[in-house]
Amino acid sequence: MQANIIDYGMNAEGVAKEDNFIFFVPNAIVGEKVEIEIKRKYKNYAQAELKSLISQSRERQLPLCPYFYDCGGCDLQHISYSEQLRYKSILVQKTIKKIAQIDFPVSATIPSDKIYNYRNKASFNFSIDGAGFYKQKSNEIVNISKCLIVDEKINKVYSLFVQYLSDRPAIRPNIKHLVVRAIDNQILVAIVGKKYIDCLDFYKVLKSHFDRIGLYLVVNARKDAVVIAGKTYFLAGVKQIVIQNFDLKYSIDLLSFHQTNINIQDKIYAKVLDYIHADEIVINGFSGAGLLSAICARKAKFVFGIEIEKSSHIQAQKLIKNNGIKNVKNILGDFNIEYKKIHKKADALILDPSKKGCGKDILRQIIGIKSIIYISCNPIALAKDLQFLKNDYIIEEIIPYDMFPNTNQVETIVKLKYKGEK
Template sequence: MSRKRKDGTVSILQDLHIIDIAEEGKGVAKADELVVFVEKAVPGDVVDVRVLKKKKNFAEAVIETLHTSSELRTDPFCQHFGTCGGCKWQHMQYEAQLQFKYKSVEAALQRLGKVDTTMMEPILGSAEDTYYRNKLEYTFSNKRWLDRGDMSDTTDLEMNALGFHVPLRFDKILDIQHCYLQAEPSNTLRNQVRGYALRMGLTFYDLRNHSGNLRNLIIRTSSTGEVMVVVVFAYIEQSQIDEMMAYLQHEFPEITALLYIINQKKNDTIFDQEVITYAGRDHIFEEMNGLKFKIGAKSFYQTNSAQAYELYQITKEFAGFTGDELVYDLYTGAGTIANFVAGSVRQVVGIEYVPTAIEDAKFNSAMNGIDNTIFYAGDMKDILTASFIESHGKPDVVITDPPRAGMHADVVARLLEMEAEKIVYVSCNAATQARDIALLNEKYDVVRIKPVDMFPHTQHVENVVLLKLKVA
């Protein structure tokens, strides 16, 4: 049933049964021929929904009335759930989240890659589903997101915020009180930084007018107990910077690397900015499988440290090394996988687009006494040429862990030319992974598949696929 506006368009759809979860994490229902995507709905719910947007074959909606609550529902544990853009599945039991992540990978591989998924292995869940991240980035703003309670009384309302962007609102920041993504001292640090800034009259960044003293706060932690804090300033006097950094150094002696950046660009990226060390080192160390990894302010490292170990173990197992392999590690980043597997192979050749990441990869090899890795920086499709392969040798195994967009078509073509015996494809986007697998199907068979959950309470999932060269 539905209620309609005067112009005849549907505004309320009644008694919809939520039957599935879409890739973006919304519940899915059907109203006649219309597919309805419902925010914060869980399969098994029976709801009335208010339609926000309607196209020919689908609509987007929010729950107006929850008539029957799914048995998969649970109470969200965070006070910011529903407004914050992260942890969108807190209202769903974790085992159910894993079930739907598994199905999303399976569907993408079947639909886009034409893959037989009967050999697909159970998804590996995360041992910890809270406080699992080792990095968070917060934004300062003078335009705090106001909820209904705030709007009821605007007297002496504090408009400054330090927190996360509200979805679809680039200029509105949700002021975070407690975040369950990163362990202490993360929450205490953030709250004390906010308090200090308010007491000292420092201005929070204006995202529209590009003005203000304080811009971002980055906190990185490691399993070794080390802490990195990076304060990103905009328009501020050096004396104010020194006073704030001295305050942090005094209040948090556990900080290993206390750094700052002055960014006056119109975007938040820091990769082209100078990082200044105020106190301690310019990096922290992470440990995995007996190896140490240097993590700088700009370094890439998997944000779920414990689950990253599991992901790399699966990658190594899928490769089935015997000890004499030449391995190409494509999109190697800071060489984490390359160094992780180096002790099990003859040589690893790593390629990565970001030059600073390659410097980290080389440093990590040297620090761990690994002498059978070699790294190159540059665009993958430009480096991985026929002459490069002739110079370094045809790989026995290729490990590829590309960004969400997947591999460039030229890179896939080169893999087909190389004809490595095995390809282990690690992906954070099953759709683009499936697309690439469909292209590789010309010469490769999929023989193993295993999803790995790196990000509990979100719709995101990693997937590891082993491809073997077809027998001629």
């Protein structure tokens, strides 16, 4: 049957409507007329497959990556970058309206300077005969030779490892993942195995190509999807990546949290700094390796950072010590427990939780703080949290940032102001 694509769904699929019945058509673009085949029919909607284009959108482009239609990594390479940005603003606006019943104008999505080779970290999956990324919603590996959205040095390490394994069939069944982090010509590599593997000789291979590189082995016997878990062995080379940014020198190790697109990270941090006032005491909840706390400390009177993960906390401590920052206190602990000990002193709160959002336990105790700057990597979790906050807070601004070009993911900053005592 034929369909006119009038909208995008939550997973960037095209949406068509006929008499209130909705068709979701992956890889179709708004404005296109398409031939579709229904794959699954439900009461009010159907999942359909795009069979052919009858009329094509001007925003359609040929995906650069040969694995695009198989690999679950990217979702938007067939759409022009300007349309990807437009889509992300619509996605954030619609999600907040649908879940939180808040109809607030969302700003244009802030673009990333690089839309390929922007990721500084990647985790490749291995099976007995496969290496690459998973298919969408599947554990089936799509074999790839390189990924266009990661830093080229990451691709080089990956291809060296695939070559290394092809000469060592005996260890292949024990390999689960290869994790590579590359920033400013410094690289950390972790081989994740089901059990201890003698792989120190891979360091020699790496060292013949890269100057500052370190190799770890992680023994992860878990059956779930967690990549880095279990005993970690440092094998050789550099242990940390040293970064110079915002006139600060700091380091991260294999485990500490770091944003994957530094260009967008910097734009987000600059915006957060804009929202902070000079005389404020700020709590940076979910503070990671502490860079944002240190940046905010330039303007704020004092900053508390709360971080649950020890290796990130240690890096945050080193950061303030090595840069002579006196008005930051990094607290190692759970936000839920630590916040209540310090909140009475604070004027502003930065929230940057993981994908699942804050949730009601955290939100219940923050109500009353004058100003909230919420950074989110998941519009659905963000919308649920905003629904909880909407009676007590006014939304002042919602800005999406394109942390992950060519994928369906988007980072969003929301600025909220307390309505005051009722």
